[in-house]
Amino acid sequence: MFGFEFGIKDIVDILLVALILYETFRLLRRSGAVNLFWGILAFIIAWLLVTMVFQLELTGALFERIISVGAIALIVIFQEEIRGFFYRVGARFSNWGHLRRRGEQAEQDVDQIVMACEHMSRSKTGALIVIAGGNELKEYADTGEYIDAAISTSLIENIFFKNTPLHDGALIIVGHRLYAAACILPVSKQTDIPKQFGLRHRAALGLSEKSSDSTAIVVSEETGHVAVAKEGKIRNVTRDELIQILSSAMALKSK
Numbered sequence: 001m002f003g004f005e006f007g008i009k010d011i012v013d014i015l016l017v018a019l020i021l022y023e024t025f026r027l028l029r030r031s032g033a034v035n036l037f038w039g040i041l042a043f044i045i046a047w048l049l050v051t052m053v054f055q056l057e058l059t060g061a062l063f064e065r066i067i068s069v070g071a072i073a074l075i076v077i078f079q080e081e082i083r084g085f086f087y088r089v090g091a092r093f094s095n096w097g098h099l100r101r102r103g104e105q106a107e108q109d110v111d112q113i114v115m116a117c118e119h120m121s122r123s124k125t126g127a128l129i130v131i132a133g134g135n136e137l138k139e140y141a142d143t144g145e146y147i148d149a150a151i152s153t154s155l156i157e158n159i160f161f162k163n164t165p166l167h168d169g170a171l172i173i174v175g176h177r178l179y180a181a182a183c184i185l186p187v188s189k190q191t192d193i194p195k196q197f198g199l200r201h202r203a204a205l206g207l208s209e210k211s212s213d214s215t216a217i218v219v220s221e222e223t224g225h226v227a228v229a230k231e232g233k234i235r236n237v238t239r240d241e242l243i244q245i246l247s248s249a250m251a252l253k254s255k
Contacts, residue, residue, distance in 0.1 A: 105176050109151045110246045113173075116156035117219055117226050117242060126221030127160040128170040128200045130185070131249045133213025136174050137183075140207070144169055144183030151178055160219075170203065170216075186210055190232075197234065198222065204229035215249040217242070 021041070043066075051060035113129065120127050130137065145166060149155055151173065159166045159181050169182035188205035197205075204216035208229040216229040225236045228245050237245065 106247075106250045109173075109176055110243060110250060112151050112153045113156065113217075113246055114239065114243055115153040117217060118239065119153070119157055120160060120219045121224045121226055124221055124224045125157070125160050125162065125219065126167075126200060127156075127217075127219040128185070128204060129156070129217040130170050130172045130183075130204075130207060131215040131217070131246065132172060132174045132179070133211065133215075133249075135211055135213070136179065137172055137207075137211060137214065140170070140183045140185055141172050141180035144172070144180045146180045147178050149178045151176060170207070185216075193234075196220075196223070197227070201227060201229070201234055205232065205234045208232055208234070215245060217246075 047063040050056050050063055155178065159171055161167060166181040170185050171181045172179045172183055185203040186206040187202045188209055190205065193202060193205065200218045204218045207214060207216050209232045212231045218227045226242060227234055227236045
């Protein structure tokens with residue numbers, strides 16, 4: 001009817017555009033600017049209608065100028081989020097070559113972390129532990145104290161023991177080492193966080209929004225509940241769930 005030819009290339013083209021739009025939506029949703037996504041989408045649709053359907057040359061040229069300037073503005077505004085997005089893409093490829101780790105050591109580490117969380121849960125000792133993914137989270141580790149120690153239950157508990165110098169802040173674990181303690185994490189700006197979650201939970205959630213391949217564990221000082229934040233979501237977990245999550249985070253098969 002309109003003289004369009006539709007083939008395999010067009011299907012691939014549509015799928016690629018859909019993927020780009022979806023990833024853009026996720027990127028802006030994490031940064032709390034989802035309304036900006038809908039505004040951009042509406043602008044693009046209007047531009048396509050003007051240039052391809054109605055073929056208004058002058059208006060189309062104006063739209064193109066706005067898009068070229070707007071694209072640069074978006075890159076400047078969301079440079080951190082864009083950098084995080086490309087890091088995650090690269091991390092997926094680099095992680096393929098490191099899927100197999102030393103199972104025994106990883107299993108030991110999971111046991112040590114879980115035991116520490118159980119003990120701190122019973123004593124209602126507040127804690128915030130981050131298991132780094134492909135990124136060492138150096139920008140956050142730099143805000144605390146580097147310790148570079150083996151993962152052990154007693155050391156984790158000592159770090160978070162009330163009124164000790166390193167108890168206030170996050171403990172970052174990289175690989176099989178306690179990397180840094182007393183680290184400051186970004187606080188989530190989400191408005192629908194349950195009221196029972198405090199500042200540690202907001203920091204865990206904020207980190208999970210910035211680094212989607214990291215896992216943050218929170219022990220509540222008020223209730224003793226253990227919660228896990230991952231990919232912009234947070235929830236309380238049981239012991240078995242914690243083992244499963246940690247095993248996955250440290251590239252272990254759950255037993």
